[in-house]
Amino acid sequence: MQKMVIIGAGMASGRMLEHIHESDPDAFDVTIFNAEPRGNYNRIMLSPVLAGDRSFEEIVTHDDNWYADNNITTRFGERVTGVDRERKVVIGEKGEVPYDKLILATGSSPFIIPIPGHDLPGVVGYRDLEDTDAMIDASAIRGSSAVVIGGGLLGLEAAAGLRMRGMEVTVLHIAGHLMDRQLDETAGYLLKLDLEKRGIKVITEANTKEIIGNGKVEKVLLDDGTELAADIVVMAAGIRPAVQVGRDAGLDVGRAIKVNAQMCTSDPDIFAVGECVEFNENIFGLVAPLYDQAKVLANTLLGKEDVFTVRELSTKLKVTGCDLFSAGDFAEGEGREDIVFRDPKRRVYKRLIIENDRLIGAVMYGDTADSNWFFGLIKDGTDIEEMRETLIFGPSFQGGGAAASDPLAAVAALPLEAEICGCNGVCKGDIIKAIEGGVTTLDDVRTKTKASASCGTCTGLVEQVLAVSLGDDFEIKAEKPVCKCTDLTHEDVRRLIKAQELKTQPAVWQELAWKTPNGCHVCRPAINFYLLSDWPLDYQDDLQSRFVNERNHANIQKDGTYSVMPRMWGGMTTPDELIAVANAAKKFDAAVKVTGGQRIDLLGIKKEDLPEIWSDLNNAGMVSGHGYTKGLRTVKTCVGTDWCRFGTQDSTGLGIKLEKKLWGSWTPHKVKLGVSGCPRNCAEATCKDVGIICVDSGYQISVAGAAGMDVKMTESLVDVATEAEVEEWVTAFVQLYRENAKYLDRAYKWVAKVGLDWVKEELSDPDTRKALVERFDISQSVYQKDPWADHVSNRAEQYKHLADLTLEAVT
Amino acid sequence: MSWIDIGTLNDIPLRGSRIVKTEAGCIALFRTAETEVFATSNTCAHKKGPLSEGIVHDRKVTCPLHNWVFSLETGEAQGADKGRIATYPVKVQDGRLLLDLDAVLAKVA
Numbered sequence: 001m002q003k004m005v006i007i008g009a010g011m012a013s014g015r016m017l018e019h020i021h022e023s024d025p026d027a028f029d030v031t032i033f034n035a036e037p038r039g040n041y042n043r044i045m046l047s048p049v050l051a052g053d054r055s056f057e058e059i060v061t062h063d064d065n066w067y068a069d070n071n072i073t074t075r076f077g078e079r080v081t082g083v084d085r086e087r088k089v090v091i092g093e094k095g096e097v098p099y100d101k102l103i104l105a106t107g108s109s110p111f112i113i114p115i116p117g118h119d120l121p122g123v124v125g126y127r128d129l130e131d132t133d134a135m136i137d138a139s140a141i142r143g144s145s146a147v148v149i150g151g152g153l154l155g156l157e158a159a160a161g162l163r164m165r166g167m168e169v170t171v172l173h174i175a176g177h178l179m180d181r182q183l184d185e186t187a188g189y190l191l192k193l194d195l196e197k198r199g200i201k202v203i204t205e206a207n208t209k210e211i212i213g214n215g216k217v218e219k220v221l222l223d224d225g226t227e228l229a230a231d232i233v234v235m236a237a238g239i240r241p242a243v244q245v246g247r248d249a250g251l252d253v254g255r256a257i258k259v260n261a262q263m264c265t266s267d268p269d270i271f272a273v274g275e276c277v278e279f280n281e282n283i284f285g286l287v288a289p290l291y292d293q294a295k296v297l298a299n300t301l302l303g304k305e306d307v308f309t310v311r312e313l314s315t316k317l318k319v320t321g322c323d324l325f326s327a328g329d330f331a332e333g334e335g336r337e338d339i340v341f342r343d344p345k346r347r348v349y350k351r352l353i354i355e356n357d358r359l360i361g362a363v364m365y366g367d368t369a370d371s372n373w374f375f376g377l378i379k380d381g382t383d384i385e386e387m388r389e390t391l392i393f394g395p396s397f398q399g400g401g402a403a404a405s406d407p408l409a410a411v412a413a414l415p416l417e418a419e420i421c422g423c424n425g426v427c428k429g430d431i432i433k434a435i436e437g438g439v440t441t442l443d444d445v446r447t448k449t450k451a452s453a454s455c456g457t458c459t460g461l462v463e464q465v466l467a468v469s470l471g472d473d474f475e476i477k478a479e480k481p482v483c484k485c486t487d488l489t490h491e492d493v494r495r496l497i498k499a500q501e502l503k504t505q506p507a508v509w510q511e512l513a514w515k516t517p518n519g520c521h522v523c524r525p526a527i528n529f530y531l532l533s534d535w536p537l538d539y540q541d542d543l544q545s546r547f548v549n550e551r552n553h554a555n556i557q558k559d560g561t562y563s564v565m566p567r568m569w570g571g572m573t574t575p576d577e578l579i580a581v582a583n584a585a586k587k588f589d590a591a592v593k594v595t596g597g598q599r600i601d602l603l604g605i606k607k608e609d610l611p612e613i614w615s616d617l618n619n620a621g622m623v624s625g626h627g628y629t630k631g632l633r634t635v636k637t638c639v640g641t642d643w644c645r646f647g648t649q650d651s652t653g654l655g656i657k658l659e660k661k662l663w664g665s666w667t668p669h670k671v672k673l674g675v676s677g678c679p680r681n682c683a684e685a686t687c688k689d690v691g692i693i694c695v696d697s698g699y700q701i702s703v704a705g706a707a708g709m710d711v712k713m714t715e716s717l718v719d720v721a722t723e724a725e726v727e728e729w730v731t732a733f734v735q736l737y738r739e740n741a742k743y744l745d746r747a748y749k750w751v752a753k754v755g756l757d758w759v760k761e762e763l764s765d766p767d768t769r770k771a772l773v774e775r776f777d778i779s780q781s782v783y784q785k786d787p788w789a790d791h792v793s794n795r796a797e798q799y800k801h802l803a804d805l806t807l808e809a810v811t
Numbered sequence: 812m813s814w815i816d817i818g819t820l821n822d823i824p825l826r827g828s829r830i831v832k833t834e835a836g837c838i839a840l841f842r843t844a845e846t847e848v849f850a851t852s853n854t855c856a857h858k859k860g861p862l863s864e865g866i867v868h869d870r871k872v873t874c875p876l877h878n879w880v881f882s883l884e885t886g887e888a889q890g891a892d893k894g895r896i897a898t899y900p901v902k903v904q905d906g907r908l909l910l911d912l913d914a915v916l917a918k919v920a
């Protein structure tokens with residue numbers, strides 16, 4: 001009988017032994033080593049063991065009797081330290097065993113990130129029963145906490161299990177969303193919500209700096225200074241194939257032990273199977289392909305022909321309540337199309353990826369009932385041309401019954417307590433109550449509830465609540481949606497972001513039933529603005545959702561160069577500033593233009609030179625003039641009482657004060673101010689977004705002027721006596737505009753929609769004014785910083801090209 | 812094929828872009844998803860706008876100058892606009908970006 005030695009009693013070798021013993025139990029005299037002090041068990045099911053749903057005994061695949069019945073010699077708890085291929089012997093810790101055929105089935109080991117403290121007691125991987133028991137022991141201490149590093153499959157199963165056992169659990173994940181290898185952002189967002197609902201804290205974009213402890217782990221420190229208490233740290237940051245024995249034996253090893261399609265290594269008498277294997281540049285981390293390998297290897301060893309091929313894989317997460325599915329390919333390849341379905345109410349998200357009329361990938365969250373059907377289509381490469389329109393609705397829809405996405409889905413999904421009308425504090429429930437009381441028209445709703453009766457921006461939503469409740473009996477006036485990605489208008493989206501406290505872009509896409517995976521160039525800048533203006537402290541501004549000028553903090557020109565325009569506060573400058581501007585113009589060969597906004601523009605600067613010219617101007621004390629933003633542009637002033645014989649107040653000084661207060665803030669469209677020292681109005685204040693005319697008795701504040709594509713005089717807002725009052729009213733007006741206007745509406749367009757009376761009513765209440773200024777100040781605490789200095793120190797790399805291949809020759 | 816290492820995946824922001832200079836002009840690399848990268852010519856088929864400065868959405872980019880939209884997979888202009896930009900093979904391996912330079916240079920020849 002041939003002597004077979006197996007190193008590793010895991011899931012792959014276990015399955016192979018089953019195949020051999022079914023076909024020809026007497027073919028080999030088998031000896032099996034295992035470093036773990038036990039035989040084969042269903043490693044996948046460690047997660048239910050951790051969660052307390054199963055006992056270890058229940059997940060054992062092969063017990064002592066099984067090995068005895070099959071005449072297998074077991075050397076459990078004994079690590080193999082080497083293989084002598086000359087003498088054909090395997091060297092175990094307790095002695096040698098000769099072989100005719102040798103099988104390497106050593107699996108993988110958890111990757112332990114080599115940060116300081118990684119070797120402290122209490123830091124564990126998640127691979128075997130010992131790790132699982134260590135976690136269970138840690139959870140036995142009342143009020144103990146765990147930090148899981150890695151938000152992939154293993155990390156999340158560990159986190160869920162530990163949470164089930166009552167621990168405080170935090171998951172740290174380095175990418176922007178959980179399970180980033182398997183899920184897109186929306187699915188990652190929904191998964192995060194579900195985990196948070198079970199009390200698990202999730203921190204994305206987390207960089208772990210150090211694990212700290214005296215003799216055992218005590219806390220985890222992040223790059224940004226956050227400290228997390230930890231009684232146990234689970235490292236689930238990936239696995240590495242266990243190749244040591246193979247490499248030491250001199251076999252061909254790449255990322256793992258290389259095998260051919262018969263699972264044979266570079267030595268004809270040595271085979272490998274499982275996660276320790278590399279085949280055609282692929283390595284493996286899920287059991288489905290390992291089972292295929294086990295079958296191929298069994299056949300090869302029994303002299304039957306068989307070939308291993310790589311199949312499509314699918315992923316599920318074994319955490320109850322987190323229903324997700326992901327399969328197939330999201331990367332590479334040409335000519336793809338996405339089909340997206342979202343049901344905010346049921347928290348369902350489905351995305352299919354189609355190429356050449358074949359389904360090649362799928363991500364689903366919340367409803368995975370049809371996942372096997374979709375997976376079948378992917379594996380079989382079925383032609384889906386015929387059912388393309390209804391494909392996303394699953395098998396039950398095929399062969400009849402079309403379905404369309406529901407344009408009212410977002411509003412239907414709103415909870416009753418969601419606020420629809422911000423002015424009057426009216427909730428969805430109040431409107432429904434009115435409708436149940438017999439109201440059927442918008443006007444009636446206005447009278448009964450006051451919703452939509454003030455600034456009117458929530459009208460679209462009120463109509464949708466009517467439509468959802470009354471069905472076909474109510475017809476909505478069709479307003480233009482933001483873009484093709486949604487049926488909602490800007491006003492609807494703004495209100496819903498507030499009502500539902502949506503604080504990330506994926507949250508908006510999912511909860512408001514976006515029809516595309518991640519928006520388009522029309523909606524993304526708008527949503528980015530709404531989120532940063534509503535949640536300055538929570539939302540992370542997204543440069544990739546900004547138009548080029550705002551991303552690069554300079555105006556792009558028709559030839560791809562940029563213009564650079566520093567601030568000149570209130571139009572004042574100094575000889576030193578002018579020298580710095582002149583030097584920069586010379587150094588970078590810029591054209592120099594005095595603008596219509598009382599400052600100097602340097603044109604024709606190359607992108608890669610931007611950080612340097614900014615840094616030169618910064619060194620002279622100058623900051624970005626934001627000549628490119630939907631934000632505060634210029635505050636034009638005249639010379640005022642300082643010099644002019646007619647000047648009544650310090651118009652220059654007031655202009656500078658206002659510019660210093662408002663600069664850096666983002667607004668729906670650009671904002672320009674003018675301050676003139678007397679009614680002769682040399683600063684052209686009465687055609688600006690906000691204009692101030694100084695008079696003997698104080699200041700006349702007027703708003704909503706225009707002098708671009710439309711020309712319109714400002715309308716009087718209020719007359720006040722002091723500079724401090726001017727500052728308060730103007731700031732409050734700008735904040736009201738920021739909080740309510742549609743993206744890309746200049747102030748005059750927005751005021752025309754909501755009515756100047758409404759604006760006056762809001763602003764004339766001192767408490768409202770104060771609250772608006774407070775919210776503006778909070779936002780400025782984040783956004784009033786010079787973007788040039790910021791980009792010079794943090795983003796200079798992005799202005800350079802990634803590589804220069806001009807010197808590379810053709811091969 | 813000649814795969815040339817041009818940098819790491821994380822050098823490109825998600826839904827952002829970086830350029831690589833070659834004999835064939837600037838090539839734009841777009842990162843459309845965590846691990847998905849496309850390479851195309853950086854020059855818009857309309858009036859030569861720098862596509863790497865456009866907004867990236869789905870597997871498309873919108874030109875910053877006049878809003879033409881191109882598929883990053885096929886290079887075709889979308890919607891009513893007619894035109895095409897060159898696309899090039901690029902792959903991500905262990906976090907590194909590999910560009911097929913032969914394909915890039917073949918298109919100039």
Ligand code: SRM
Binds near residue numbers: 555557563596599633
């Ligand atoms: C540089 C400057 C012209 C100049 O040489 O003086 C200028 C240049 C541009 N203006 Fe202007 N505007 C300039 C003062 C004005 C003024 C006059 C003023 O501010 O007193 C107006 C009329 C007032 C107003 O804002 O309405 C003005 C009304 C516009 C408009 C029309 C806005 C409207 O709502 O109707 C646009 C288009 C837009 O913003 O959508 C525009 C857009 C532009 C853009 C940004 C076009 C673009 O998107 O590329 C130009 C950038 C040129 C470049 O490549 O750098 N520019 N632009 C002025 C810069 C002022 C500054 O110091 O910041």
Ligand SMILES: Cc1cc2nc3c(=O)[nH]c(=O)nc-3n(C[C@H](O)[C@H](O)[C@H](O)COP(=O)(O)OP(=O)(O)OC[C@H]3O[C@@H](n4cnc5c(N)ncnc54)[C@H](O)[C@@H]3O)c2cc1C
Binds near residue numbers: 044080106126273
């Ligand atoms: C908690 C958890 C949950 C999982 N969930 C899923 C899931 O839901 N779906 C899925 O498809 N996959 C899942 N997996 C992955 C799956 O378990 C692995 O793909 C599979 O176990 C790998 O099988 P293997 O035989 O290659 O290695 P293993 O099962 O790891 O077996 C290798 C054995 O070799 C031993 N060994 C290593 N070196 C030596 C040596 N020098 N001498 C002696 N013995 C040695 C090891 O001790 C180990 O017992 C999960 C894994 C874990 C840890």
Ligand code: SF4
């Ligand atoms: S007027 Fe027209 S051409 Fe002149 S700077 Fe303004 S936008 Fe450009």
Ligand code: FES
Binds near residue numbers: 878
């Ligand atoms: S140059 Fe690209 S759209 Fe005009």
